[in-house]
Amino acid sequence: MPAHRNPPEVDRVAAARAAVAARRARAAVKAQVASGERSALEVARAAWSDEDLPAEKSLRVRDLLTSMSGIGPARAEAVMGELRIAPSKRLGGLGTRQRTALADWLAARGRKRGASKLVVLAGPTAVGKGTVSAHIREHFPDVNLSVSATTRKPRPGEVDGVHYYFVDDAEFDRMIRDRELLEWAVVHNSYRYGTPRPPIDRALDAGDKVMLEIDLQGARQVRDAMPEAVLVFLLPPTWEELVRRLIGRGTESAEEQARRLETAKVELAAQDEFDVRIVNSDVGTAAREVVDLFSAP
Numbered sequence: 001m002p003a004h005r006n007p008p009e010v011d012r013v014a015a016a017r018a019a020v021a022a023r024r025a026r027a028a029v030k031a032q033v034a035s036g037e038r039s040a041l042e043v044a045r046a047a048w049s050d051e052d053l054p055a056e057k058s059l060r061v062r063d064l065l066t067s068m069s070g071i072g073p074a075r076a077e078a079v080m081g082e083l084r085i086a087p088s089k090r091l092g093g094l095g096t097r098q099r100t101a102l103a104d105w106l107a108a109r110g111r112k113r114g115a116s117k118l119v120v121l122a123g124p125t126a127v128g129k130g131t132v133s134a135h136i137r138e139h140f141p142d143v144n145l146s147v148s149a150t151t152r153k154p155r156p157g158e159v160d161g162v163h164y165y166f167v168d169d170a171e172f173d174r175m176i177r178d179r180e181l182l183e184w185a186v187v188h189n190s191y192r193y194g195t196p197r198p199p200i201d202r203a204l205d206a207g208d209k210v211m212l213e214i215d216l217q218g219a220r221q222v223r224d225a226m227p228e229a230v231l232v233f234l235l236p237p238t239w240e241e242l243v244r245r246l247i248g249r250g251t252e253s254a255e256e257q258a259r260r261l262e263t264a265k266v267e268l269a270a271q272d273e274f275d276v277r278i279v280n281s282d283v284g285t286a287a288r289e290v291v292d293l294f295s296a297p
């Protein structure tokens, strides 16, 4: 061994210290993104610059994505698949095509989350969409809740023009024909539901916040018609809790409950199509998380 070399254990200690310092530096970058101090796009651009920024360059893409609000591990994995970036990739190790794809994706998401006054709340049956919406109606009066048209009959306590516009089939046909609906769908294989477009356009033109509480088929149509909308998927804490809520609500027959739960399985598998996922463990917390999206950076 040459005289100037450190003994191996000294090298190992130095390497371990360097690894810990590097991990801490990466954690600090992630915390900056999570707190909104730096955008994910800024961090990515820094990693691709000529500057000596080892924390940014060695940050895994997956860790950058999961530092962003509303992105969990499953969503990060789906985005990376979409962008064709391998799960283990670090920012500094991306090729030109991958850098462009990631930068475009981050920029589009930033635009969307910064500008949108339109939030769409969807999710499986009985997850609590109606309950969370009712909480928002009561506690956040600056959020305009869209009133849908439906061909189903009012339930006790439901008021025409407040909970829904209750219309017959002929009127619903007319609304479709006259292009008055932003989206519509047959929900739970039974009745038609649709979002009247004129009130939404008026509210958005006035700079007001608008929220739609609709089913998955409708959410996909809104995404296509108004790409600036932020799509939220409301999740139950567990599958068992979803079943408990559906049965506990007691508004469907056993046969209908079974049918809805089959549909719920398919819908839960589509959650990665959404911009944001929120778990409805506590109604007030979930409602606040939805409302926060109107001012998300």
Ligand SMILES: Nc1ncnc2c1ncn2[C@@H]1O[C@H](COP(=O)(O)OP(=O)(O)OP(=O)(O)O)[C@@H](O)[C@H]1O
Pocket (backbone or CB within 6 Å): 123, 124, 125, 126, 127, 128, 129, 130, 131, 132, 245, 246, 248, 249, 280, 281, 282, 283
């Ligand atoms: N965070 C929560 N904790 C416990 N129970 C809840 C919570 N949120 C909603 N619930 C209950 O779950 C049941 C279903 O809620 P709700 O009717 O709002 O669901 P939904 O998603 O609108 O259903 P659907 O799509 O079938 O109309 C209700 O009995 C409601 O009180």
Ligand SMILES: Nc1nc2c(ncn2[C@@H]2O[C@H](COP(=O)(O)O)[C@@H](O)[C@H]2O)c(=O)[nH]1
Pocket (backbone or CB within 6 Å): 125, 129, 148, 149, 152, 183, 184, 185, 187, 193, 194, 195, 213, 214, 215, 216, 217, 218, 219
């Ligand atoms: N596609 C749409 N779905 C809607 C709309 N309004 C409500 N809904 C969804 O329907 C079911 C059932 O509602 P319920 O009041 O009969 O229990 C629920 O999942 C709603 O989200 C709409 O305009 N478009």
